[in-house]
Amino acid sequence: MKPKPTPARQLLKLCCRALEGKKAGDLRVLDVRELSSITDYMVLATGTSEPHLRALRMELERELDSDGVRLVGLETSREGGWTVVDAFDVMVHLFSPETRDRYGLENLWKDAVTIPVGDLLAVPRKRKAAPRTGKPKSRRRAG
Numbered sequence: 001m002k003p004k005p006t007p008a009r010q011l012l013k014l015c016c017r018a019l020e021g022k023k024a025g026d027l028r029v030l031d032v033r034e035l036s037s038i039t040d041y042m043v044l045a046t047g048t049s050e051p052h053l054r055a056l057r058m059e060l061e062r063e064l065d066s067d068g069v070r071l072v073g074l075e076t077s078r079e080g081g082w083t084v085v086d087a088f089d090v091m092v093h094l095f096s097p098e099t100r101d102r103y104g105l106e107n108l109w110k111d112a113v114t115i116p117v118g119d120l121l122a123v124p125r126k127r128k129a130a131p132r133t134g135k136p137k138s139r140r141r142a143g
Contacts, residue, residue: 008040008089015119018063019045022056039091046095056094057083065134
């Protein structure tokens, strides 16, 4: 059974699509609603370099802004390698590979439910049009 499309779930999809569009690595989504009082979902993604991490953050900010989402906070570590984008219901963590390995948020939140990213990125299928009834309309030829 598919979850209902809540505003938080729509925000989650928007974040994942933005990150996937900029080739984020090892994209993971954790449902922490039962474990956290500060957010519903955590998105973890890896960038290949500082410029890639910056591009991921900028694309995420651009998409959120264009959708009218107000950020609660944005924090980048002084050492680099980790940026947190807080959109209240969804908290996005962008890591360098080394920083992601060092902090292991997946292990810290191991009791969270992992949501398959493919489900979030899938474009909903359009319903097939109902078959037409009655006579087809005749077409006039331009003359």
